Amino acid sequence: MLLKELLNNIEVIKVKGNIDIEINDVHFDSRLIKKDNLFICIDGFKTTGHLYVRDAINRGATAIVTEKEIETDDVTVIQVENARKVMALIANRFYEEPTKQLPVIGITGTNGKTSITYMVKSILEFHGKNVGLIGTISNWIGDIEREAVRTTPEALDLQKIFAEMLKEEIDTCIMEVSSHALELGRVEGCTYIIGVFTNLTPDHLDFHSNMDNYRNAKKKLFYKTTLCNIINVDDFHGKIIADEIKKLRVPLLTFGIKEKANIYATNINVDIKGVHFDIHMPVGTRSIYVKIPGIFTVYNIMPAIVICYILGLSLDEICVGLNGMKGIPGRFEIIEEIKDFAVIVDYAHTPDALENILQSAKEFAKNHIITVFGCGGDRDTTKRSVMGEISGRLSDYSVITSDNPRTEDPLKIIEMIESGIKKVTDKYKVVEDRKSAIEYAMKIAKNNDIIIIAGKGHEVTQTIGKDVLPFDDRKVAIEIARKEGLI
Ligand SMILES: CC(=O)N[C@H]1[C@@H](OP(=O)(O)OP(=O)(O)OC[C@H]2O[C@@H](n3ccc(=O)[nH]c3=O)[C@H](O)[C@@H]2O)O[C@H](CO)[C@@H](O)[C@@H]1O[C@H](C)C(=O)N[C@@H](C)C(=O)N[C@H](CCC(=O)O)C(=O)O
Ligand SMILES: Nc1ncnc2c1ncn2[C@@H]1O[C@H](COP(=O)(O)OP(=O)(O)OP(=O)(O)O)[C@@H](O)[C@H]1O
Ligand SMILES: N[C@H](CCC[C@H](N)C(=O)O)C(=O)O
Ligand SMILES: [Mg+2]
Numbered sequence: 001m002l003l004k005e006l007l008n009n010i011e012v013i014k015v016k017g018n019i020d021i022e023i024n025d026v027h028f029d030s031r032l033i034k035k036d037n038l039f040i041c042i043d044g045f046k047t048t049g050h051l052y053v054r055d056a057i058n059r060g061a062t063a064i065v066t067e068k069e070i071e072t073d074d075v076t077v078i079q080v081e082n083a084r085k086v087m088a089l090i091a092n093r094f095y096e097e098p099t100k101q102l103p104v105i106g107i108t109g110t111n112g113k114t115s116i117t118y119m120v121k122s123i124l125e126f127h128g129k130n131v132g133l134i135g136t137i138s139n140w141i142g143d144i145e146r147e148a149v150r151t152t153p154e155a156l157d158l159q160k161i162f163a164e165m166l167k168e169e170i171d172t173c174i175m176e177v178s179s180h181a182l183e184l185g186r187v188e189g190c191t192y193i194i195g196v197f198t199n200l201t202p203d204h205l206d207f208h209s210n211m212d213n214y215r216n217a218k219k220k221l222f223y224k225t226t227l228c229n230i231i232n233v234d235d236f237h238g239k240i241i242a243d244e245i246k247k248l249r250v251p252l253l254t255f256g257i258k259e260k261a262n263i264y265a266t267n268i269n270v271d272i273k274g275v276h277f278d279i280h281m282p283v284g285t286r287s288i289y290v291k292i293p294g295i296f297t298v299y300n301i302m303p304a305i306v307i308c309y310i311l312g313l314s315l316d317e318i319c320v321g322l323n324g325m326k327g328i329p330g331r332f333e334i335i336e337e338i339k340d341f342a343v344i345v346d347y348a349h350t351p352d353a354l355e356n357i358l359q360s361a362k363e364f365a366k367n368h369i370i371t372v373f374g375c376g377g378d379r380d381t382t383k384r385s386v387m388g389e390i391s392g393r394l395s396d397y398s399v400i401t402s403d404n405p406r407t408e409d410p411l412k413i414i415e416m417i418e419s420g421i422k423k424v425t426d427k428y429k430v431v432e433d434r435k436s437a438i439e440y441a442m443k444i445a446k447n448n449d450i451i452i453i454a455g456k457g458h459e460v461t462q463t464i465g466k467d468v469l470p471f472d473d474r475k476v477a478i479e480i481a482r483k484e485g486l487i
C-alpha cells in the first residue's frame with residue numbers, strides 16, 4: 001500500500017520526504033523490519049523505539065513514524081503527536097479495516113473475560129458457526145490455535161489476526177479487551193458490535209494508579225460499539241458506567257442478581273460439579289445448568305447467553321449448546337485423576353477472584369480447604385497483602401509460594417503476602433518453590449479436603465528473572481500424585 005494512502009486522514013505534525021512510496025509491511029519492533037517497511041517508534045516503559053531508528057533503516061525501513069524530530073535524509077519521516085494511536089490507525093488501514101466487515105464482540109472487566117469468550121465460542125460452535133477468539137489463553141481462528149503473547153495484541157498484530165479471520169470466513173470474533181489495550185490505544189479504529197462489562201475490582205493499579213482511571217480505561221470500549229452494550233449492574237463500577245452510557249444511541253442491556261436488571265438470575269444452586277439457576281430475559285425464562293462451579297459462573301453465563309441470542313440463536317438452542325460445553329482450561333479445573341481429595345487449578349490472581357473462588361469452595365467443602373498461591377512479580381504490589389488476608393480468612397491452611405516472580409525477589413513478594421495473612425491467622429507456611437509448595441499441600445491433605453492451586457490456571461511456564469521455565473500446575477499435581485501413589 002502507498003504510504004500516502006496509509007496516512008490518509010491521519011493527523012500529522014510534519015512530513016519530511018516522499019510519501020508516494022510503496023510500503024509492504026509495518027512494524028513497531030526494529031528487529032522485524034525488512035526492505036520497504038514502515039517502522040513506528042513507540043515510547044515504551046523500558047526503552048523507546050526512537051533509539052532503534054538507525055537499526056530499522058539498516059534493515060530496510062524506508063519510512064519512520066516518530067514522536068520526536070529525527071535527523072536523517074535517508075528515509076521519509078512522519079512526525080506525529082501520539083505514535084501508539086497512529087500505529088493503531090495505520091494498522092487498521094494496512095489490513096483494510098477488517099472490523100467493518102467482521103462482527104467483533106469485545107469483553108472487558110477485571111475477571112471473567114476469558115471465561116465468557118470460551119463459553120460463547122463453545123455455544124456458537126455447537127451450532128456450526130465458525131468462531132474466532134482473541135484472548136489470554138490462545139487466539140483461535142476457527143480450529144486453528146495461535147499462541148497469545150498478550151490478552152489483547154498490539155494493534156498491528158490484532159488487525160492482522162482480524163484480516164486472517166476474514167480470509168478464513170470466520171462468522172464472529174469474540175475477544176477480550178484489556179484495560180492496557182484500551183489505555184494504550186491498541187484497539188483504536190476497531191468497531192465492535194457488542195461490548196460487555198464483567199466487573200471492576202483492584203488490579204493493575206501499578207499501571208492505572210487508581211480505580212477511576214482503571215474504570216475510565218474500560219469505559220472506552222462502550223463508545224466503540226454499534227449494536228448494544230451489556231453491563232453487570234451488581235458491580236459498583238458497572239453501575240457508574242451504565243449510568244454514563246445510557247444516553248448513547250446504542251442500546252444498553254443490564255444484567256445482575258442483586259440489582260434490578262434487564263437480565264437476571266434466580267434459584268441459584270452451586271455444587272462442586274457446576275451451577276444451576278433460572279435466567280430471566282425479556283424474551284423468556286429458562287432453567288440453566290453449567291458444569292463450571294462458582295457463583296461467578298452465573299455472572300459469566302448471563303452475558304454469554306445474551307450474546308448468543310443477539311447473534312441469532314434461540315433460547316432453546318443456547319440451552320442445548322450449554323449442555324455440550326466443555327470446561328475452560330485452568331478455570332476451576334478439577335484434576336480428575338486425583339480421588340482422595342480434590343485438587344482444583346484456578347487462574348484467580350486478583351483479590352476478588354481469590355475471594356470468590358474460596359467462597360465458592362467453602363459452599364461445598366466437606367472438610368478443609370488448603371490454598372496454594374503467590375503473586376506475580378513486576379505487577380501491582382498492592383494486591384499482595386490483600387490476597388494474603390483473603391487466603392488466611394477463607395482457607396483452613398495456606399501455602400504461600402511463587403507465581404512468576406519475574407525480575408523481583410520472590411521472597412520479598414512472599415513477605416508482602418505474609419504481612420496480610422499474619423493479621424488473620426498463623427495457619428500458613430511459606431514454600432518458595434512452587435512445585436515443593438504443591439507437594440507440601442498434597443502431603444498434608446486429608447480425605448475430602450480441597451486443595452486450590454490459584455494464580456496460574458492455564459499457564460505452562462514460570463518466569464523467574466528473565467528465565468521462562470516450563471511449569472504447569474496441573475501436570476505438577478499429577479506428577480506428585482503419581483509419586484505419592486495417589487493415582
Ligand atoms: C505495560 C505494557 O503494556 N507494556 C507494553 C509496552 O512495553 P514497553 O513500553 O516496556 O516496551 P519497551 O520494551 O520499552 O520498548 C519500546 C519500543 O521499542 C521497541 N524496540 C525495542 C528493542 C529493539 O531492539 N528494537 C525496538 O524497536 C519495542 O518493540 C517497543 O515498540 O509496549 C510493548 C510494545 O508495544 C508491549 O509489548 C508491552 O507489553 C508488555 C509485554 C506487557 O507485559 N504488557 C502487559 C502488562 C499487558 O499489556 N497486559 C494486558 C492484560 C492484563 C490483563 O488482562 O490482566 C494485556 O492485554 O496483555
Ligand atoms: N465474573 C467473575 N467475577 C469474579 N471472579 C471471576 C469471574 N469469572 C472468573 N473469575 C475468577 O477469575 C479468574 C480469572 O477468570 P478469567 O480468566 O475468565 O478472567 P479474565 O478477565 O480473562 O482475566 P485476565 O485479565 O487475566 O485475562 C478465574 O479463574 C476465577 O477465579
Ligand atoms: N493478565 C495478568 C495475568 C496475571 C497472572 C499471574 N500468574 C501473574 O503472572 O501475575 C497480568 O499480566 O497481570
Ligand atoms: Mg483473560
